[in-house]
Every structure is written in structure tokens, then in C-alpha cells.
Amino acid sequence: MPATLLKNCNLIDETGAITSGEDLLIREGAIAARGKGLSLDPGEAGETLDCGGLFVSPGFTILHAHSPMHILRGLAEDVNVNDWFNREIWPYESKILEEDIYWGARLCCAEMLDHGVTAFADHYFHGEQIARAAKESGIRADIAGTVFAFDGNPEPEMAPVAELMDQYRDDPMVHIRFGPHSPYICSPKVLETLAAAAREKGGGLHLHVSETAAQVEESRKKYGKTPFAVAAEAGCFTVPCIVAHGLWIEEEDLALLGEDTYIAHCPKTYMKLGAGRGPIWDCWRKVNLCIGTDGAASSNTVDPLEQARLFALVGKMEDRAEDFPIREVWQVLTRGHRALGFGSGKLVPGAAADLLFWDLNTPNTAPLYDPLAAILYSGESRNIRHVMVAGEFRKRDGRLAFDLGPVLENAARHARGITTRGKGVSKLHFG
Ligand SMILES: [Zn+2]
Numbered sequence: 001m002p003a004t005l006l007k008n009c010n011l012i013d014e015t016g017a018i019t020s021g022e023d024l025l026i027r028e029g030a031i032a033a034r035g036k037g038l039s040l041d042p043g044e045a046g047e048t049l050d051c052g053g054l055f056v057s058p059g060f061t062i063l064h065a066h067s068p069m070h071i072l073r074g075l076a077e078d079v080n081v082n083d084w085f086n087r088e089i090w091p092y093e094s095k096i097l098e099e100d101i102y103w104g105a106r107l108c109c110a111e112m113l114d115h116g117v118t119a120f121a122d123h124y125f126h127g128e129q130i131a132r133a134a135k136e137s138g139i140r141a142d143i144a145g146t147v148f149a150f151d152g153n154p155e156p157e158m159a160p161v162a163e164l165m166d167q168y169r170d171d172p173m174v175h176i177r178f179g180p181h182s183p184y185i186c187s188p189k190v191l192e193t194l195a196a197a198a199r200e201k202g203g204g205l206h207l208h209v210s211e212t213a214a215q216v217e218e219s220r221k222k223y224g225k226t227p228f229a230v231a232a233e234a235g236c237f238t239v240p241c242i243v244a245h246g247l248w249i250e251e252e253d254l255a256l257l258g259e260d261t262y263i264a265h266c267p268k269t270y271m272k273l274g275a276g277r278g279p280i281w282d283c284w285r286k287v288n289l290c291i292g293t294d295g296a297a298s299s300n301t302v303d304p305l306e307q308a309r310l311f312a313l314v315g316k317m318e319d320r321a322e323d324f325p326i327r328e329v330w331q332v333l334t335r336g337h338r339a340l341g342f343g344s345g346k347l348v349p350g351a352a353a354d355l356l357f358w359d360l361n362t363p364n365t366a367p368l369y370d371p372l373a374a375i376l377y378s379g380e381s382r383n384i385r386h387v388m389v390a391g392e393f394r395k396r397d398g399r400l401a402f403d404l405g406p407v408l409e410n411a412a413r414h415a416r417g418i419t420t421r422g423k424g425v426s427k428l429h430f431g
Contacts, residue, residue, distance in 0.1 A: 059118025061336030064264030064292030071104030091423030144179025204240035264292030
């Protein structure tokens with residue numbers, strides 16, 4: 001792979017610190033050097049790109065997604081969270097096909113790359129279709145194979161996930177982990193089996209916890225403890241774990257989380273489905289908070305910047321304007337890299353070259369007093385001029401590196417199939 005020399009960058013690192021006039025040398029998908037006056041080796045094949053005026057930052061991550069659900073975007077609107085699952089999405093999903101999953105994921109990958117997402121954590125079944133979509137799009141994916149285990153036996157659903165985990169063990173673009181759905185669908189015994197399997201295989205978990213206040217109440221009635229306590233007792237937080245939501249986390253839950261437990265916060269979904277302003281907004285500094293989207297079926301977009309902006313704005317709304325400073329919200333946006341283990345997220349030699357190139361000299365962001373404020377409160381995907389993943393441009397001068405035509409055509413064709421087949425009967429119940 002030819003080298004790329006990025007000259008005269010303004011760098012914004014993962015902490016929000018900004019420096020000017022630096023060069024980055026990219027070789028073999030990673031940052032090989034950072035400094036002033038760098039050059040390619042004599043005779044070295046490569047491109048030199050003048051980044052004067054641009055701001056270069058680590059890529060964004062989405063720590064909780066259901067990428068195939070792009071195929072269902074806009075299908076269930078103006079309903080509450082219970083009806084969204086029980087009367088709309090799950091009945092439609094009961095008839096979903098493998099190719100729907102693939103094209104939904106392809107469409108999602110396209111939108112994510114446009115929004116500057118260089119790696120995402122997904123939760124769905126048929127992970128092999130998501131892996132295929134991610135690799136063809138050139139985005140990194142950490143895919144949790146969903147396990148429901150309605151009859152209490154997770155083995156039949158775990159086997160293909162374990163197989164996929166072995167298949168992608170050394171892949172720099174795709175990681176696989178187990179995805180027990182949640183403590184309200186999986187029994188404590190099932191959670192325990194999956195945590196043990198993750199430990200044994202050197203993998204991790206990704207599950208939904210305390211998404212609504214009603215779930216916490218139900219769990220207390222059924223088990224005498226919160227969903228976080230149920231998951232903790234099963235050993236879920238003793239392995240690398242991504243928690244989707246944790247919106248209704250309680251004070252007593254905080255001590256149960258491990259060092260390698262990350263919470264994916266998806267405020268647009270909470271607002272849209274009426275899930276409430278949960279206590280996560282009051283204890284976010286005490287957990288490893290990251291940004292998720294929950295997928296486009298509930299969030300309509302997969303834009304981490306929009307989610308981070310809503311997180312800060314909802315937090316500030318009731319006389320707490322000073323409690324969500326821009327620089328700390330930026331750290332929430334960039335923290336997901338730590339959970340994913342792709343070696344990305346820092347602007348230092350050795351780190352993966354997963355980078356965003358921001359043009360902030362535009363009508364929606366100028367004049368520029370504070371680049372982080374411009375990004376967080378005014379920025380849009382059009383300000384991300386280039387996106388680099390593993391040293392390769394996946395978006396360049398505002399255009400994705402692959403042809404979007406077939407992706408849009410196939411997504412539209414599969415969406416027609418979904419409405420033609422209609423709703424089936426789902427085994428799942430949300431509440
Ligand atoms: Zn979810």
C-alpha cells in the first residue's frame with residue numbers, strides 16, 4: 001500500500017487538544033510518524049496531501065447499532081417504545097431475509113462513513129452478512145451475534161457466532177463477540193453461559209441493559225434486583241462488555257461495572273420513543289460513556305455527532321448549561337475506540353490511521369473561535385471532507401469511495417419486499 005503524507009494539519013486529538021502545523025505520515029494503514037517537516041523516503045511510492053486549513057481528528061465510533069435495521073427506517077413512526085417493538089418492528093423482523101440484512105447493512109455503512117464513523121459495534125443475527133457489508137464498504141465492525149435462547153438453551157444460537165469468531169480472529173477490520181439480547185429476554189443462566197464462553201474464547205459481550213424504567217421495575221419484581229445487578233451476577237462485567245443504553249442505571253449499579261464496561265448512549269432514540277430522561281444524564285462522568293445510535297429504525301440517522309449534540313443539549317436544558325462542557329462531550333464521542341480494540345482513536349505513531357478531515361471554513365461553522373464548538377454545535381457530515389480508514393480514503397472530497405447507486409437500488413427493492421410480506425408473529429415481547 002503506498003504511503004500518504006499529510007502536510008500542515010491542525011490536529012484535534014481524542015482529548016480535544018489542538019495543535020497546528022503538524023504532519024502525519026501514514027504507512028501500512030497506521031500512523032508511522034507525527035511531527036513537523038516530515039517527508040516520504042527517497043523513492044517511496046506515495047501521495048503528499050496539503051492539509052493546510054483542515055482539522056484532522058480520530059474517526060468517530062458508534063458503540064451500539066443494528067445496521068441491518070436500515071432496511072426498516074421510517075417504517076414505524078409516532079409510536080411509543082412498547083408499540084414500536086411489539087406491534088411494528090418485531091413483527092416485521094420476524095419475516096426478514098438474509099439479503100435484507102446484507103443490503104440494510106450496506107446502506108448503513110454508507111451513511112456511517114459519510115458521517116465520519118470509522119468503526120461501529122453492531123448487534124444482530126446473520127453476522128456473516130454484516131461482516132461482508134462492512135468489509136466491502138471499508139469500515140471496521142465489531143459484530144455481536146444476537147442470542148435470545150427462548151427455551152433456555154443458548155447453544156444452537158451460540159455455535160454460529162463462535163464459528164464466526166474463529167473465522168475473523170485475526171482480521172484487522174472485523175471482530176466478533178457474543179450478543180445476549182438483554183436480562184429481560186435471556187435468563188440469568190443464559191447470561192452466565194455467554195459470559196463464560198466470552199471469557200474462554202477471549203472475546204466480549206454486547207447486551208441491552210436498563211433501557212426503560214419499566215424494565216428496572218420488572219426486574220426488581222422478578223429477581224429482586226436491577227438488570228445491571230442480574231448481568232453483573234452472571235459475570236457479564238468481568239469480560240469486555242458493551243452495554244447498550246443503561247439509560248435507567250441506578251446509583252447502586254455503578255460499582256458493579258468493570259473497567260472494560262462501556263455504555264452506548266443513544267439520546268435520539270430515547271427522545272423519539274419517549275423513553276425518558278434517565279439517570280444516566282446525572283452519572284455520566286462515573287461510567288465509560290460512549291455514543292451509539294440504536295440503528296436507523298428508531299434513530300432515523302446514524303450520525304454520532306447528532307447523538308452527542310442531543311446528549312449535551314438535553315443535559316444542559318434544565319439550568320445545567322455548565323455541566324456538559326464541549327471538551328468532555330468530545331471525549332464521549334472519541335472514547336468508543338477504547339472499547340473496540342482496533343488500535344484506533346489516537347494521533348500517535350503506531351495508532352491505526354482512522355481519521356477525519358474537517359473543513360470548518362464553511363457558512364455553517366465560520367467564523368472559527370473554537371473548532372470543537374464548531375464541530376459539536378454546528379458541524380454536519382458535509383464538513384467532513386475526507387474519511388480515512390486503515391490508511392485508505394473511504395470518503396474523498398465529500399464523495400464515498402464506492403458506487404452508491406446499486407446500494408440505494410437494492411435497499412429500495414428489499415424494502416418493497418418487507419412491506420409486501422408484511423408483519424409476522426414474533427416470539428419476542430418488549431416491556
Ligand atoms: Zn438496541
